[in-house]
Amino acid sequence: MGEGSALHLVLTGDPGLYAIVGLSLEVSLSAVLFAALIGVPLGAMLALTRFPGREVVIVALNAMMGLPPVVVGLAIFLLLSRSGPLGAWGLLFTPQAMIIAQTVLVTPIIAALTRQTIEDLWVEYHDELAAMSVGAATRIVTLVWDARFSLVTALLAGWGRAAAEVGAIIIVGGNIDGFTRTMTTAIALETSKGDLPLAIGLGVVLISIVILINALAWGARRAGERYAG
Amino acid sequence: MSMRGPLSDLPVMLEEVGIVAGEVTILDGISLTIAPGAPTVLIGPNGSGKTTLLRAAMGLIPVTRGRITWGGQEASPPDRRAILFQRPVMLRRSAAGNISYALAAAGVPRADRSARTAELIVMVGLQGLARRPARRLSGGEQQRLALARALARSPALLFLDEPSASLDPAATKAIEDIVRDIAARGVKVMMSTHDLAQARRIGGEVALMHRGRLIESARAMEFFNSPRTEEGRCFLAGELLV
Numbered sequence: 001m002g003e004g005s006a007l008h009l010v011l012t013g014d015p016g017l018y019a020i021v022g023l024s025l026e027v028s029l030s031a032v033l034f035a036a037l038i039g040v041p042l043g044a045m046l047a048l049t050r051f052p053g054r055e056v057v058i059v060a061l062n063a064m065m066g067l068p069p070v071v072v073g074l075a076i077f078l079l080l081s082r083s084g085p086l087g088a089w090g091l092l093f094t095p096q097a098m099i100i101a102q103t104v105l106v107t108p109i110i111a112a113l114t115r116q117t118i119e120d121l122w123v124e125y126h127d128e129l130a131a132m133s134v135g136a137a138t139r140i141v142t143l144v145w146d147a148r149f150s151l152v153t154a155l156l157a158g159w160g161r162a163a164a165e166v167g168a169i170i171i172v173g174g175n176i177d178g179f180t181r182t183m184t185t186a187i188a189l190e191t192s193k194g195d196l197p198l199a200i201g202l203g204v205v206l207i208s209i210v211i212l213i214n215a216l217a218w219g220a221r222r223a224g225e226r227y228a229g
Numbered sequence: 230m231s232m233r234g235p236l237s238d239l240p241v242m243l244e245e246v247g248i249v250a251g252e253v254t255i256l257d258g259i260s261l262t263i264a265p266g267a268p269t270v271l272i273g274p275n276g277s278g279k280t281t282l283l284r285a286a287m288g289l290i291p292v293t294r295g296r297i298t299w300g301g302q303e304a305s306p307p308d309r310r311a312i313l314f315q316r317p318v319m320l321r322r323s324a325a326g327n328i329s330y331a332l333a334a335a336g337v338p339r340a341d342r343s344a345r346t347a348e349l350i351v352m353v354g355l356q357g358l359a360r361r362p363a364r365r366l367s368g369g370e371q372q373r374l375a376l377a378r379a380l381a382r383s384p385a386l387l388f389l390d391e392p393s394a395s396l397d398p399a400a401t402k403a404i405e406d407i408v409r410d411i412a413a414r415g416v417k418v419m420m421s422t423h424d425l426a427q428a429r430r431i432g433g434e435v436a437l438m439h440r441g442r443l444i445e446s447a448r449a450m451e452f453f454n455s456p457r458t459e460e461g462r463c464f465l466a467g468e469l470l471v
Contacts, residue, residue, distance in 0.1 A: 124318055125320075127289065128314070128320075131287065131314075131379075132330075132334040132378075132382070133307055133334060142330075145321075146320055146322075148321075149321075227362065228321050228323070228362050
């Protein structure tokens with residue numbers, strides 16, 4: 001195990017590595033939080049409302065799940081660059097810009113999966129809620145709450161996208177050492193530099209964290225199901 | 230437990246009601262008055278239109294022809310009536326949570342919900358199961374919980390759609406005891422069943438349906454002793470109405 005290997009860095013508590021892991025989690029989890037705040041209500045409303053062109057919106061939303069990260073990165077780069085419409089915010093090459101880019105990537109995933117989940121549950125609940133004269137707003141809250149265990153999967157899918165993504169954040173974050181470097185951008189950099197052991201080690205760390213978070217979410221889901229049925 | 234006295238939704242009058250879905254006629258020229266008094270039992274084979282009739286009388290589905298009035302009103306919000314579906318859906322929360330939800334939907338103030346929930350839990354015999362997830366209850370317990378949820382609306386008129394169709398005799402008896410208790414408190418009950426013995430036990434009035442039409446309606450004793458129609462005689466004789 002070399003001095004610079006990822007395992008060595010993990011075992012010795014290297015602050016640089018922990019900063020990279022911390023920023024990766026901060027950016028990806030923040031993006032999922034914002035995407036959930038937008039995507040869950042959006043998906044639920046889309047599931048419960050009928051309007052002309054609704055099916056076009058659903059197809060578009062589903063298609064946006066496959067948005068290419070580099071294209072999103074480029075779009076956010078143009079928006080936030082000094083000459084862009086939001087250039088005055090001074091966010092380019094900051095973690096905030098990375099969070100914005102990943103929120104754009106993750107929101108369609110959470111919204112589309114929420115729409116499908118809520119629509120399926122609505123078929124089941126429709127008669128009961130109609131018989132109880134439940135109003136439109138309460139209906140949405142009820143369905144989102146009762147679908148909460150299934151929606152965990154939507155959040156995990158969104159987080160998986162964010163945690164694994166490199167194309168968007170490397171464009172808008174710039175992969176600046178100690179400031180905007182995450183695990184995925186570091187892996188890309190180390191690979192291009194030829195430091196494969198460090199890149200592989202970081203990859204192992206990333207996958208371990210992904211497994212750990214999914215296991216925690218699964219445990220929370222099972223515990224919740226035991227309590228609520 | 231308090232049930233509402235005035236029956237403002239009653240009588241429910243169905244006048245030449247027809248419901249058509251696509252090319253299929255589900256209800257055809259139904260005229261029926263649901264008046265205060267002993268339970269009305271809808272009988273008839275599967276597919277005869279019992280469930281659709283109950284849903285229409287509840288106001289859940291629009292009619293294609295004819296009209297329905299509740300206490301003389303054509304558009305009546307369903308806050309004085311409730312329905313128990315044949316396969317009720319349990320919300321993903323505890324048994325007490327399900328009742329509390331129904332109380333909130335019925336506009337019962339938060340401060341009163343806890344006491345009302347406890348009252349309803351006792352009324353349907355689910356003591357000790359209040360905190361259990363509703364979806365983990367047995368079929369009979371779920372049916373009783375759904376009944377409590379319906380009663381949370383303090384209905385003057387309660388529709389029951391084959392409430393014991395998939396239950397064993399003990400669970401069926403538990404449901405029937407509650408239904409009799411509710412009826413004795415002045416709630417008008419209208420229940421569908423294809424179980425003739427149950428219709429005899431519950432029915433004050435009986436209405437026989439077949440192929441979307443109301444074949445015969447009469448006081449239960451009259452119907453069971455001397456049905457006026459051929460279909461009525463066949464149904465009572467256990468012959469298959471097809």
